[in-house]
Amino acid sequence: MKIIYSGIVLLYLGQYAHADITLEYKDQQGSSSAPSIKYQVKQHLLKMTEPDSRRINIFNAHKQEFVSLDEETGKTSILNKQLLKQRTDELNQQRLQKITEVEQALQDKLKDLSEDQQAVRESLINQLRYPEYYGEHTRLQIKPLNKHKQIKQLKCRVYQLYKENSLIRQFCITDSESLNMNPQEYETFRSFYAFNYQTLSQLMLASGNSHFTLVDYEQQNMPGIIIETIHYQNSTISQHLILDSFISSTLDNSIFSIEPKP
Numbered sequence: 001m002k003i004i005y006s007g008i009v010l011l012y013l014g015q016y017a018h019a020d021i022t023l024e025y026k027d028q029q030g031s032s033s034a035p036s037i038k039y040q041v042k043q044h045l046l047k048m049t050e051p052d053s054r055r056i057n058i059f060n061a062h063k064q065e066f067v068s069l070d071e072e073t074g075k076t077s078i079l080n081k082q083l084l085k086q087r088t089d090e091l092n093q094q095r096l097q098k099i100t101e102v103e104q105a106l107q108d109k110l111k112d113l114s115e116d117q118q119a120v121r122e123s124l125i126n127q128l129r130y131p132e133y134y135g136e137h138t139r140l141q142i143k144p145l146n147k148h149k150q151i152k153q154l155k156c157r158v159y160q161l162y163k164e165n166s167l168i169r170q171f172c173i174t175d176s177e178s179l180n181m182n183p184q185e186y187e188t189f190r191s192f193y194a195f196n197y198q199t200l201s202q203l204m205l206a207s208g209n210s211h212f213t214l215v216d217y218e219q220q221n222m223p224g225i226i227i228e229t230i231h232y233q234n235s236t237i238s239q240h241l242i243l244d245s246f247i248s249s250t251l252d253n254s255i256f257s258i259e260p261k262p
Helices: 002-014 081-112 115-129 183-206
Strands: 021-027 037-042 045-049 055-060 065-070 076-080 140-151 154-163 166-174 225-233 236-248
Touching: 037 183, 045 183, 055 183, 076 081, 081 115, 081 183, 140 166, 140 225, 154 225, 183 225
Parallel strands: none
Antiparallel strands: 021 037, 021 236, 037 045, 045 055, 055 065, 065 076, 140 154, 154 166, 166 225, 225 236
């Protein structure tokens, strides 16, 4: 019985004994045959590199920390929840101070404004003072389509991002099993998506800039891994990022360590 039981356990564990994973994406609009972005994932660590960039980026899902190394200068930059809060607090304070100065400067001119002009002014002030509620990003809308595509023999579901009536982005998302990802690798990718949205959106909103097209995939109920992103500008494709390859193989621990130059 012990032999049979041990065999069952080994068979069960074998279902989850996946190697690490590497995903390479290529810009169909670009002229280079080299990948545009490469993601390498090992357990809770994700490395992102871009051939045209001199930076190496490491995301640690456990620490919720993003470290970027400039290979040319050897300098590193770090972003985590604590540092994000410090920076957004600074930006919020600067933004609110600027709004106060603008309101004071306009105070004497308010009596000369028409009701329509005052309404426009109030709308602009609200966008600056409460960008999370009145910003341009609140006009974005995700529309899941009843449509699937085949990319690298992977079935993916299509979602479109609109700003009012203008299509600005299209995504195709596949499930993690199709990419041979284990649950931890999938969680690392999803954690990276969430971290990227939270940090960039909070920094931009704190500075008073709500003209972004970032997507909160969790809030929008868009599970899976993105394998195609099409950017539109004035109904024309400006960028077409598509999965070029995915490989399951063991990655060396050393590629996930960043050592700045002395």
